[in-house]
Amino acid sequence: MRNLAGMLQKTLVDVNISCCKNPDAASSLRALVPIRERIQRLHIDCMWDSLQ
Numbered sequence: 001m002r003n004l005a006g007m008l009q010k011t012l013v014d015v016n017i018s019c020c021k022n023p024d025a026a027s028s029l030r031a032l033v034p035i036r037e038r039i040q041r042l043h044i045d046c047m048w049d050s051l052q
Helices: 002-007 025-031
Strands: 014-018 041-045
Parallel strands (some): 014 041
16 A cells, blocks of 8 residues: 555545455555645545454
């Protein structure tokens, strides 16, 4: 996810993360760090086994 965000950092402004199992919430948000200033809309709809 981090590589994808880095490659698309100039054009990616609408991010939708859904139905993910492996990256937890913190990992998902860390992957978006390269584009955090450009994100206009962010939707995260995932189920994690445990929340910390």
